[in-house]
Amino acid sequence: MPLPERALIRRIQDRVGRNRLVARGIGDDCAVLRLPREHEALITTDFSLEGVHFRREWQSAECSGHRCLARGLSDIAAMGGEPIAAFLSLAVPSDLPQRWVDRFLGGFSALANKYNVELAGGDTAQSPAGVLADVVVFGSAPRGKALLRAGACPGDRVYVTGKLGLSAAMLEQLRSRVGKKIDIFPEPRIAVGKWLRERAIASACIDISDGLSTDLFHLCEESGVGAVIAADAIPISRASPSANRHALELALHGGEDYELLFTAPKSKRLPKVIAGVAIASIGEIVRGKPKMQLVLDGTTMPLEAKGWEHFRARR
Amino acid sequence: MPLPERALIRRIQDRVGRNRLVARGIGDDCAVLRLPREHEALITTDFSLEGVHFRREWQSAECSGHRCLARGLSDIAAMGGEPIAAFLSLAVPSDLPQRWVDRFLGGFSALANKYNVELAGGDTAQSPAGVLADVVVFGSAPRGKALLRAGACPGDRVYVTGKLGLSAAMLEQLRSRVGKKIDIFPEPRIAVGKWLRERAIASACIDISDGLSTDLFHLCEESGVGAVIAADAIPISRASPSANRHALELALHGGEDYELLFTAPKSKRLPKVIAGVAIASIGEIVRGKPKMQLVLDGTTMPLEAKGWEHFRARR
Numbered sequence: 316m317p318l319p320e321r322a323l324i325r326r327i328q329d330r331v332g333r334n335r336l337v338a339r340g341i342g343d344d345c346a347v348l349r350l351p352r353e354h355e356a357l358i359t360t361d362f363s364l365e366g367v368h369f370r371r372e373w374q375s376a377e378c379s380g381h382r383c384l385a386r387g388l389s390d391i392a393a394m395g396g397e398p399i400a401a402f403l404s405l406a407v408p409s410d411l412p413q414r415w416v417d418r419f420l421g422g423f424s425a426l427a428n429k430y431n432v433e434l435a436g437g438d439t440a441q442s443p444a445g446v447l448a449d450v451v452v453f454g455s456a457p458r459g460k461a462l463l464r465a466g467a468c469p470g471d472r473v474y475v476t477g478k479l480g481l482s483a484a485m486l487e488q489l490r491s492r493v494g495k496k497i498d499i500f501p502e503p504r505i506a507v508g509k510w511l512r513e514r515a516i517a518s519a520c521i522d523i524s525d526g527l528s529t530d531l532f533h534l535c536e537e538s539g540v541g542a543v544i545a546a547d548a549i550p551i552s553r554a555s556p557s558a559n560r561h562a563l564e565l566a567l568h569g570g571e572d573y574e575l576l577f578t579a580p581k582s583k584r585l586p587k588v589i590a591g592v593a594i595a596s597i598g599e600i601v602r603g604k605p606k607m608q609l610v611l612d613g614t615t616m617p618l619e620a621k622g623w624e625h626f627r628a629r630r
Numbered sequence: 631m632p633l634p635e636r637a638l639i640r641r642i643q644d645r646v647g648r649n650r651l652v653a654r655g656i657g658d659d660c661a662v663l664r665l666p667r668e669h670e671a672l673i674t675t676d677f678s679l680e681g682v683h684f685r686r687e688w689q690s691a692e693c694s695g696h697r698c699l700a701r702g703l704s705d706i707a708a709m710g711g712e713p714i715a716a717f718l719s720l721a722v723p724s725d726l727p728q729r730w731v732d733r734f735l736g737g738f739s740a741l742a743n744k745y746n747v748e749l750a751g752g753d754t755a756q757s758p759a760g761v762l763a764d765v766v767v768f769g770s771a772p773r774g775k776a777l778l779r780a781g782a783c784p785g786d787r788v789y790v791t792g793k794l795g796l797s798a799a800m801l802e803q804l805r806s807r808v809g810k811k812i813d814i815f816p817e818p819r820i821a822v823g824k825w826l827r828e829r830a831i832a833s834a835c836i837d838i839s840d841g842l843s844t845d846l847f848h849l850c851e852e853s854g855v856g857a858v859i860a861a862d863a864i865p866i867s868r869a870s871p872s873a874n875r876h877a878l879e880l881a882l883h884g885g886e887d888y889e890l891l892f893t894a895p896k897s898k899r900l901p902k903v904i905a906g907v908a909i910a911s912i913g914e915i916v917r918g919k920p921k922m923q924l925v926l927d928g929t930t931m932p933l934e935a936k937g938w939e940h941f942r943a944r945r
Contacts, residue, residue, distance in 0.1 A: 342852060345673055345708075346674070356662070358661045358673075362764070364721060364757070365758065400673075443760050444758050461662050521659060
């Protein structure tokens with residue numbers, strides 16, 4: 316690996332601030348972390364593997380560093396939690412330029428600092444193939460108050476934050492243009508999740524990492540309900556090719572948007588904007604099996620969960 | 631990957647028991663974990679990469695699964711903590727036999743069950759090269775009572791649990807015999823760590839994962855002290871070639887023994903056996919820079935920290 320392990324760890328440490336809930340960070344066998352009174356711990360872990368989740372030739376090192384932390388922060392947001400600390404396990408091939416590692420850590424630590432997340436540990440190794448990162452994010456929520464996937468009830472409205480399909484649209488562009496990089500820095504919806512949790516408004520919540528159709532299916536499955544979505548209500552990213560059927564497909568099935576998908580009883584009035592982020596009402600929860608339907612041009616059709624392929628090369 | 635992600639996750643879930651402190655495990659965006667009253671969280675994360683930390687041709691799948699969890703449990707033991715939950719991020723190549731994955735999970739979950747550790751989350755992916763595992767262990771210790779690397783004082787005695795050099799001796803055998811597997815299932819010293827913490831006996835503690843010389847150096851560095859070790863007091867594994875100079879080298883510098891190395895004031899009387907594990911007094915903490923010395927055959931010589939190369943192939 317370009318940097319000896321110790322030096323790499325110190326370099327990361329130097330870049331991020333402290334969080335008062337981290338009693339001991341890097342330097343012991345374990346990190347020691349505290350929770351605010353009457354809070355529970357939230358923990359999420361995400362692989363970011365070169366060639367599977369990202370490609371070095373398609374996005375900058377800063378963007379890769381940002382995104383591998385953003386994935387975990389987005390999970391904390393989906394639970395209505397507040398992030399406290401992150402752990403970065405990073406393996407890099409021995410021939411990777413030092414500059415790439417520095418810029419990766421720059422992207423990672425800029426996002427960590429923005430959310431007062433301390434780097435409290437991790438691991439480093441030489442990679443047998445490509446850059447391998449595994450990021451753990453530790454956060455907290457008041458006891459029993461975390462937003463869950465289970466809890467959506469028939470009659471609840473379905474909402475999404477922001478716009479969908481941006482990552483998928485960019486991915487298409489990358490596949491068609493050789494040698495070009497396109498950076499997208501998704502913003503974890505921490506403030507929106509906290510807003511929903513504090514007001515006990517959402518009956519269920521999940522982040523859209525695998526695509527709206529797949530993550531809606533997860534929510535329906537855990538809640539034991541179905542959903543009907545209005546195609547023309549889905550907020551489509553302006554970066555999509557055009558407001559046509561294909562753009563809708565990207566918004567429905569493209570992943571890595573890191574927006575929140577949540578449900579709330581009809582009786583709760585939702586503002587159009589929460590914490591500066593637009594909220595769109597896109598459908599309704601219905602009784603029955605976790606089956607999803609899409610209303611498009613006046614016709615109701617089955618909506619399938621179509622998994623997301625990340626940045627994998629097309630076969 | 632041989633198994634679709636969902637099926638793999640369910641298969642892991644089925645194998646491990648519940649821990650009452652895990653409020654929500656797999657199935658939400660984050661796991662939700664509780665701490666006993668007045669406790670702090672302990673978190674450790676360890677990569678286990680094929681070709682770097684283990685080799686499939688040198689150890690069984692069960693042993694690999696056991697060891698990748700044992701590394702994290704050993705870190706919890708070194709802090710005097712009690713483990714609660716583990717997170718397994720696992721990427722495997724698409725051509726890996728299903729049976730290997732099953733046996734790996736078998737080794738992992740057998741150890742998890744023994745220590746009442748619930749599998750509370752993780753991630754799965756297809757690996758670009760070899761088996762890649764990253765294991766996070768979450769545990770707890772009473773607030774302010776975790777054993778740290780800092781705290782050793784001049785005059786303190788230095789102790790180790792069990793015997794040293796077994797993994798290094800086995801590694802030598804593996805390198806000399808093609809096609810043979812040798813399995814070692816290290817036992818995390820959870821009970822010893824807890825015993826030391828409950829009685830407030832240890833002034834500092836670390837686990838021996840990188841070799842006695844390297845981990846003693848870490849402890850000295852964090853405590854701002856030096857150490858003098860008596861070569862003939864080091865408990866050498868009987869699996870070592872013989873009680874000669876080479877066996878001593880393996881015990882001093884070989885890694886992956888997962889024993890505890892700790893210090894305690896001279897005034898504290900230590901039993902010869904704690905929780906069924908032999909305790910050896912091997913030296914003394916001295917004033918001054920983090921410098922280490924070895925007394926061998928009546929001669930005092932500098933002791934260098936010689937890093938451990940895991941299961942990497944010899945160059």
